[in-house]
Amino acid sequence: xxxxxxxxxxxxxxxxxxxxxxxxxxxxxxxxxxxxxxxxxxxxxxxxxxxxxxxxxxxxxxxxxxxxxxxxxxxxxxxxxxxxxxxxxxxxxxxxxxxxxxxxxxxxxxxxxxxxxxxxxxxxxxxxxxxxxxxxxxxxxxxxxxxxxxxxxxxxxxxxxxxxxxxxxxxxxxxxxxxxxxxxxxxxxxxxxxxxxxxxxxxxxxxxxxxxxxxxxxxxxxxxxxxxxxxxxxxxxxxxxxxxxxxxxxxxxxxxxxxxxxxxxxxxxxxxxxxxxxxxxxxxxxxxxxxxxxxxxxxxxxxxxxxxxxxxxxxxxxxxxxxxxxxxxxxxxxx
Amino acid sequence: xxxxxxxxxxxxxxxxxxxxxxxxxxxxxxxxxxxxxxxxxxxxxxxxxxxxxxxxxxxxxxxxxxxxxxxxxxxxxxxxxxxxxxxxxxxxxxxxxxxxxxxxxxxxxxxxxxxxxxxxxxxxxxxxxxxxxxxxxxxxxxxxxxxxxxxxxxxxxxxxxxxxxxxxxxxxxxxxxxxxxxxxxxxxxxxxxxxxxxxxxxxxxxxxxxxxxxxxxxxxxxxxxxxxxxxxxxxxxxxxxxxxxxxxxxxxxxxxxxxxxxxxxxxxxxxxxxxxxxxxxxxxxxxxxxxxxxxxxxxxxxxxxxxxxxxxxxxxxxxxxxxxxxxxxxxxxxx
Numbered sequence: 001x002x003x004x005x006x007x008x009x010x011x012x013x014x015x016x017x018x019x020x021x022x023x024x025x026x027x028x029x030x031x032x033x034x035x036x037x038x039x040x041x042x043x044x045x046x047x048x049x050x051x052x053x054x055x056x057x058x059x060x061x062x063x064x065x066x067x068x069x070x071x072x073x074x075x076x077x078x079x080x081x082x083x084x085x086x087x088x089x090x091x092x093x094x095x096x097x098x099x100x101x102x103x104x105x106x107x108x109x110x111x112x113x114x115x116x117x118x119x120x121x122x123x124x125x126x127x128x129x130x131x132x133x134x135x136x137x138x139x140x141x142x143x144x145x146x147x148x149x150x151x152x153x154x155x156x157x158x159x160x161x162x163x164x165x166x167x168x169x170x171x172x173x174x175x176x177x178x179x180x181x182x183x184x185x186x187x188x189x190x191x192x193x194x195x196x197x198x199x200x201x202x203x204x205x206x207x208x209x210x211x212x213x214x215x216x217x218x219x220x221x222x223x224x225x226x227x228x229x230x231x232x233x234x235x236x237x238x239x240x241x242x243x244x245x246x247x248x249x250x251x252x253x254x255x256x257x258x259x260x261x262x263x264x265x266x267x268x269x270x271x272x273x274x275x276x277x278x279x280x281x282x283x284x285x286x287x288x289x290x291x292x293x294x295x296x297x298x299x300x301x302x303x304x305x306x307x308x309x310x311x312x313x314x315x316x317x318x319x320x321x322x323x324x325x326x327x328x329x330x331x332x333x334x335x
Numbered sequence: 336x337x338x339x340x341x342x343x344x345x346x347x348x349x350x351x352x353x354x355x356x357x358x359x360x361x362x363x364x365x366x367x368x369x370x371x372x373x374x375x376x377x378x379x380x381x382x383x384x385x386x387x388x389x390x391x392x393x394x395x396x397x398x399x400x401x402x403x404x405x406x407x408x409x410x411x412x413x414x415x416x417x418x419x420x421x422x423x424x425x426x427x428x429x430x431x432x433x434x435x436x437x438x439x440x441x442x443x444x445x446x447x448x449x450x451x452x453x454x455x456x457x458x459x460x461x462x463x464x465x466x467x468x469x470x471x472x473x474x475x476x477x478x479x480x481x482x483x484x485x486x487x488x489x490x491x492x493x494x495x496x497x498x499x500x501x502x503x504x505x506x507x508x509x510x511x512x513x514x515x516x517x518x519x520x521x522x523x524x525x526x527x528x529x530x531x532x533x534x535x536x537x538x539x540x541x542x543x544x545x546x547x548x549x550x551x552x553x554x555x556x557x558x559x560x561x562x563x564x565x566x567x568x569x570x571x572x573x574x575x576x577x578x579x580x581x582x583x584x585x586x587x588x589x590x591x592x593x594x595x596x597x598x599x600x601x602x603x604x605x606x607x608x609x610x611x612x613x614x615x616x617x618x619x620x621x622x623x624x625x626x627x628x629x630x631x632x633x634x635x636x637x638x639x640x641x642x643x644x645x646x647x648x649x650x651x652x653x654x655x656x657x658x659x660x661x662x663x664x665x666x667x668x669x670x
Contacts, residue, residue: 012519107655184347320442
């Protein structure tokens with residue numbers, strides 16, 4: 001059966017396009033608090049679980065040994081915009097481990113954010129691996145490898161200790177083994193393992209409640225989530241939607257986008273985690289739905305804040321002459 | 336009922352995302368030669384019917400009076416990339432009518448093609464209305480208004496003679512009245528009227544067969560389609576998919592993309608027109624499906640050429656390190 005329509009795009013009062021998908025809002029015990037669509041479908045979480053992948057950076061003691069700051073921990077969980085400050089911070093993390101950008105294996109790309117890319121071009125520059133949106137995550141991987149005395153080459157390989165540790169943390173949080181037949185290669189060359197959508201939501205709920213995981217793991221996860229909530233710009237970039245969501249409720253909402261229409265997050269005060277996937281992979285839809293899911297989670301506790309997130313789930317569309325032409329809106333089904 | 340899945344995006348051998356939609360391949364009498372999904376659904380054709388909108392440029396005699404070249408006619412039907420040559424050609428069209436870019440009402444935007452935008456930024460320039468992907472269409476509108484002695488101000492308005500003529504041509508081709516309640520504003524500020532998907536396919540089939548329309552209209556349409564097939568770069572841009580499709584079968588395939596996952600086209604030799612819409616509006620999917628629909632149309636006549644278009648309906652995906660990670664592929668349902 002097809003997943004329900006969860007986001008609509010209108011023009012002139014008509015629905016021009018629409019997006020189907022699924023979401024799961026889950027508590028620490030794994031109970032569905034709210035959901036739509038097929039939450040058992042196996043999906044690639046992509047960058048939405050960078051927090052899971054950064055847990056070994058804390059657990060190995062690497063973050064403490066290299067005195068990584070909360071801003072640097074946020075960058076380790078980031079899909080950043082490649083702004084100058086992100087590039088400097090990634091270089092600083094590598095320098096703490098005695099490395100530089102030549103150790104990064106994430107590849108180079110022009111910043112996704114078009115104005116940032118054009119500014120780089122205007123200055124006559126070209127992007128380095130430090131501009132890659134994943135450079136902070138990779139700097140974190142390298143800090144861990146150096147701290148443990150492991151090879152810093154081919155750390156993106158599935159069998160490198162860095163990836164083995166990340167995989168073990170994800171398996172613990174998702175609550176099932178991650179198998180090779182559900183493994184793809186991510187944009188930055190590391191393995192990405194597919195698992196049921198609700199498993200990723202449960203993983204975030206475990207991290208903010210500590211249920212079903214070791215106190216050490218819960219503390220590691222919480223320190224990363226707190227770092228992201230305190231440094232949303234480092235974790236995303238100027239005007240990016242993760243920054244928008246987290247600055248709308250400082251310290252109360254964690255949210256992280258992933259490629260191909262994935263979004264994950266947590267509401268630490270409420271002990272809830274969520275995960276969503278838009279079937280067609282559209283970011284415009286995953287963003288609108290993420291705001292709506294957060295609004296749903298907050299509704300009973302804080303109606304005003306829920307209304308703020310309802311508002312973030314709708315965006316007016318303008319054309320090149322700044323004329324209003326329609327909107328993108330989450331269409332949350334009845335509870 | 337949900338439209339069928341027509342395009343899949345894979346990663347690591349799994350389907351990561353997928354796109355639903357509908358297509359209609361139609362002959363001059365309006366018979367469905369092949370179809371999938373709800374072809375009666377009302378959709379906005381957006382830029383995919385710029386040929387329809389340019390018909391008055393020929394029929395009023397403006398194109399002849401201003402001695403517009405085939406390359407300029409192609410630009411009048413274009414969503415171009417804003418490359419230097421496109422900008423010069425749009426300026427030349429306006430100059431023939433005694434105007435310049437200050438008359439354009441399409442608005443300014445950075446070229447959609449990222450390398451073109453970065454090159455503009457690298458030179459320290461910013462985009463003008465001539466860079467707008469619709470500047471050729473607007474130059475055509477203005478040529479027609481000047482030729483007819485009409486006001487060149489607010490020519491984007493729904494009641495301006497330029498738009499009234501365009502609307503009448505579309506109604507004739509689609510075979511039904513276009514109503515205000517199905518009218519939106521397009522990206523370049525002109526009205527866009529929604530109509531059933533199969534109507535747009537039929538319109539292109541009418542233009543290449545002459546069935547059901549006046550010989551003058553058929554000749555006007557054919558001259559525009561021939562101009563586009565002869566000048567695919569002017570009608571799109573370097574490496575753009577319309578260019579790719581038309582250069583793969585010179586003079587035998589016309590294809591035009593539109594925003595929000597629309598694609599239209601015609602196979603003049605076969606007397607067929609097609610229209611498709613991806614439900615979620617994704618261009619990556621409309622492109623793959625357009626190639627597959629053209630392949631379907633050609634299969635019986637030219638198996639080799641059909642295989643070429645089947646190939647264009649699949650695209651290998653690489654990550655930033657150029658590692659193959661998956662593919663985008665049209666999944667044409669059984670005939």
